[in-house]
Amino acid sequence: MLIGPDQVRDPYEVYYDWFSNDDIKRLRKKSEDAEAFFRRIGITFNVYGQDEADERLIPFDIVPRIIAAREWARLERGIEQRVRAVNAFLHDIYHRQEILRAGRIPKEIIAGNEAFIPEMIGVNPPGGVYTHIVGVDLVRTGPDEFFVLEDNVRTPSGVSYMLENRETMLQMFPELFTKMKVRPVSSYPQLLRRSLSDSAPSGSPNSKPVVAVLTPGIHNSAYFEHAFLADQMGAELVESHDLRIEDGRVAMRTTQGYQPIDVLYRRVDDAYLDPLTFNPDSLLGVPGIMDVYRSGNITLANAPGTGIADDKALYSYMPEIIEFYTGEQAILKNVPTWRCSEPDALAHVLENLKELVVKEVHGSGGYGMLVGPAASKKELAAFEKKLRAKPANYIAQPTLALSTVPILTKAGLAPRHVDLRPFVLVSPNRIDITPGGLTRVALKKGSLVVNSSQGGGTKDTWVLGD
């Protein structure tokens, strides 16, 4: 928000003025109101394996994160370019594999990668779309300096927070919205519905595309979001036991018999989707759904096998992938990444271990990771051994100087690190990027970890109009 002691960044000017003239006690009270509101609407997430306290709130901070129109325009172009490239890549990798033939990315990265699904080879998703819903994770390091952390093209979550955070802000601070031109996000569910309907397969017996959301059930940590989106779209919320295959189509059990579904927005992982094709023990999936999919009689959003595009090993090749399919330089930067499989890179990493973050190629959720600046000598030495033993297992990245946004603390405003996840919808004929997104914030001073499971919170994200 601030550049210097008294210098406010442009997009925050009006807000800062309003804030400075408001009563801090009133604002703290509003903070409590927001929490009560979230509890009442039930926007909670479940914590696995805990009995009583198994529904928790993600902390919400009432200071918005504000993005200027010009900044957003650039982000939009960059995201659109990336999403196009990812879809072209997915089509290619499951068909002719031109990018491998051209030697632009090594074959080994695909072969033997669990996220690559051989059953998808030669399959044409209805409308040609692989990633209907994308939530790109970005961080900002300076004016106009955004880096992509992850592409999240499997089943990105968090969009319900984007929508409910805005609802809350509108209720609590209506006066701010009259002072500032904040672009609305509320049309997301309608756009999602339209985008999914537009991707429906042809030859359906339904007069209008029937859309359903597939959830693992009320014990899933994101159940609120599944129900919320189904509700907002006017779609049915189904579980696997509501579904069966009838006449070569996926159908749901209604009070009047079985009704075919055209588009399934599935919030179930690939591995659990079809026990006949993937994990045979899965109770969350629908036996035979992959056969229906291969014969083109249902749209699965996102398509199975999209995960290959946000595999960590592949991430470092995104600039090449973008160039290969679009003929352009990537607008949004990747975080510079050293692939330890390459001798020069390995040498550099070993020399600078103390400044770098080293990650396992197939790891996720922060496991098996080294944060150089925070590690002890002993830890560094131990990691060096592992790295030398299996260099191909690791990538390394610099620690970024993440930008901060203030939150409201007991002592008033205080800076905290944030990231940003805008939500993108892809249909056969258009790409919609909702102006806003989910801003996650590390609530602990100095922390870079924004995950809700580790003390992260959320903020409303305001994209200003021109």
Add this chain to the structure above:
Amino acid sequence: MMLGKTAGGLFWMFRYLERAENTARLLEAGWRMALTRSADDGSNEWQSIITTAGMAQGYNEKYDSYTSGNVVNYMLRDRDNPSSIMATIDQARSNARTVRTALSSEVWEATNECWMVLKEELARPVSERNLHDVLATIRYRTSVVRGALHGTMLRNDIFSFARLGTFIERADNTARILDVKYYVLLPSAAFVGTNIDNAQWEVILRSVSAEQSYRWLNAGDTSPLGIAEFLILDERMPRSLAFCQSQIDKHLHQLEQEYGARQGSQALSEKISKRLSDSTISSIFQDGLHEFLRDFIDDIHKLSSLIEQDFRFTG
């Protein structure tokens, strides 16, 4: 178009809400009885309350005697009791979460708040001094859900399944209250007109919140026949068997209209209604009140499972 699972979720959500409310009324009636008795310790009364609530087996496994402290705690919040008010509200909310997409946000929020408030109030044992307030909170919170349902929901199949759940549960509840107490209502020379009898009758009326309306209609003339007639056949009384049955008929008929198909459950429901309308209170007593109530309870259970099948609640 509605998922069978959703219809089932609505049906059970409202059955559980109704059950919680009925258990609260029952507890209130028992509590009042315990307070106003002078001679014995009221353990017989608590026993019949537990029996009426269908909790006898579980209770007896845990306790040897019927004391108000144990009964109250067991019915309100005991974790070993799957039918306690807290467990029932938990179930109602859990069903509400599964059918979230079929509920208006007001109905959902009222249900969620009901759960939040009761979770808080029932987190610790309830002292005697707070019991009345807690029971009032339960009645109040479930009423808010019902109010939201009436005020904000479309009158379509969603509404019908919710109401079917309510009235199946209510009919069963009223019939069971009468059945556990039927002997008090039988004309028996020894007790007629004694204080004990009056107190027993009062419990019956109180446990369906009918003492006031009965008084209005009967101007203080309390008789077993009158009470039985009121709770079985009087269609003005919203917890009577006849009223519940007429509502069940109505909603099954609405589903027939909406779906364009007549189901087996509707035929059974009409049969049950016809038996009620063909009866007079003296014919019921003549043929045996207990037998009549047993048959009715059986029929309602059959009707409930038939509805479940006809509308594909579980596949």
